[in-house]
Amino acid sequence: MSVQNPHGTQSTFLGDISIWTKLFLFRNDATSGFVCRNVDQPKKKMCNDYRVRFNCHPPFCGGGVCWTDWFDRDNPSGSGDWELLSNLRKENPGKICEYPLYIEVVTTDKMTPAISIGENFYIFSPTQGFVSRNKDQRKVMCRDYKVRFWCPCRN
Ligand SMILES: [Ca+2]
Known part of the structure; x- marks a missing residue:
């Protein structure tokens, strides 16, 4: 955001x-x-109470961890773009580790990071996946996104 x-x-x-x-x-x-x-x-007016976290890009954070392939299972033409980890696991058996450490989400067309788009995201989590619902957006429809996960490397 x-x-x-x-x-x-x-x-x-x-x-x-x-x-x-x-x-x-x-x-x-x-x-x-x-x-x-x-x-x-x-x-x-007073400031609200905020919490922040910083994006430490995985390649600079340590070794022994690898990105999965990119996954794009849904389009936003229905209720939104649903890239839930549970669905992605079912449709791509053995390709996503049990406990992903990080999720990266970009648009499918230009690889623009989701956090730069300014949409409201319903789910954005390495343990749940990603969901952007059309009804949460100011515009009519959200973008189409793809996701990948950061997992411990297999030896
Ligand atoms: Ca998608």
Whole structure:
């Protein structure tokens, strides 16, 4: 998900940050972190309580772990794009480890990271997979995504 600062610069955080109103942010980058100061908000509004986590890209985080293939089992023409891990496992036996450590989600057309798209995601989890529902979007339909998982390498 993403956050806009007043200058239009966009910074991206993974997953758990929920900001859908325009904030005036004091800090919002990967080196300083995230700071929302009450004093910066107009009309004496207060910042909400946020939690953040940082995206440590797997290739730089350690060895012994490998990406699976990309999986794209659904299109958003129905209720949304459903790339649930349980379905992907059934349809691709033996190709996804028991306990994935990380999930990467990109659009099928241009490989744009899902976290840069700005849609509302219903599920985005290495243990559950990914779901983007059409009814959660501002536009009519969500994008088509593909997913892959980061798993301990097989010897
Ligand atoms: Ca898809």
